[in-house]
Amino acid sequence: SQKIEQNSEALNIQEGKTATLTCNYTNYSPAYLQWYRQDPGRGPVFLLLIRENEKEKRKERLKVTFDTTLKQSLFHITASQPADSATYLCALDTYNNNDMRFGAGTRLTVKP
Amino acid sequence: ETGVTQSPTHLIKTRGQQVTLRCSSQSGHNTVSWYQQALGQGPQFIFQYYREEENGRGNFPPRFSGLQFPNYSSELNVNALELDDSALYLCASSMDRSNEKLFFGSGTQLSVL
Numbered sequence: 055s056q057k058i059e060q061n062s063e064a065l066n067i068q069e070g071k072t073a074t075l076t077c078n079y080t081n082y083s084p085a086y087l088q089w090y091r092q093d094p095g096r097g098p099v100f101l102l103l104i105r106e107n108e109k110e111k112r113k114e115r116l117k118v119t120f121d122t123t124l125k126q127s128l129f130h131i132t133a134s135q136p137a138d139s140a141t142y143l144c145a146l147d148t149y150n151n152n153d154m155r156f157g158a159g160t161r162l163t164v165k166p
Numbered sequence: 167e168t169g170v171t172q173s174p175t176h177l178i179k180t181r182g183q184q185v186t187l188r189c190s191s192q193s194g195h196n197t198v199s200w201y202q203q204a205l206g207q208g209p210q211f212i213f214q215y216y217r218e219e220e221n222g223r224g225n226f227p228p229r230f231s232g233l234q235f236p237n238y239s240s241e242l243n244v245n246a247l248e249l250d251d252s253a254l255y256l257c258a259s260s261m262d263r264s265n266e267k268l269f270f271g272s273g274t275q276l277s278v279l
Contacts, residue, residue, distance in 0.1 A: 097271050100269070154199070
């Protein structure tokens with residue numbers, strides 16, 4: 055069966071450290087994968103998109119990798135800040151009726 | 167540039183009732199997708215509208231229906247509400263049926279009692 059799994063429900067780290075979030079998928083062949091940030095009571099906000107032929111993408115303190123052999127994407131936040139505390143969602147296009155599939159998210163808490 | 171707006175922000179209904187949720191897309195966007203997000207879960211795709219036509223549907227029953235208007239705003243209608251329909255309903259806009267870089271509204275929190 056098809057699955058998208060994010061490594062853990064919650065991740066707690068100290069300010070200044072690097073947060074690493076994992077997204078694994080099964081029985082999908084996405085052409086691209088996206089990461090979104092969601093704050094409580096708000097809609098997701100787009101962060102980064104990485105395509106199947108890209109190994110790595112960066113935007114300021116954010117970095118995403120995409121390994122289509124391992125069927126895994128890693129999302130890194132370097133020099134983390136308390137303001138980075140949020141839920142982070144990965145999403146991939148299933149090419150099935152325009153169905154975008156989201157993982158359940160990882161709730162990141164950065165402690166000062 | 168205006169963002170995606172949804173109304174109402176909160177709604178309480180009873181089982182069996184009908185509800186209509188509204189979404190105004192980002193300026194210049196012609197595609198609207200609707201998602202249901204249960205507590206602690208990721209958004210689940212309901213359907214997508216492009217130029218007033220349904221352009222893909224997820225695994226939701228026919229009592230979930232929608233419309234898109236000439237100005238690209240959209241409505242989600244849910245008939246015969248069930249307790250499990252309680253969730254955050256999100257709409258997202260984009261261009262030309264793309265699912266890349268979706269712009270989401272803040273959602274409508276629906277509670278069914």
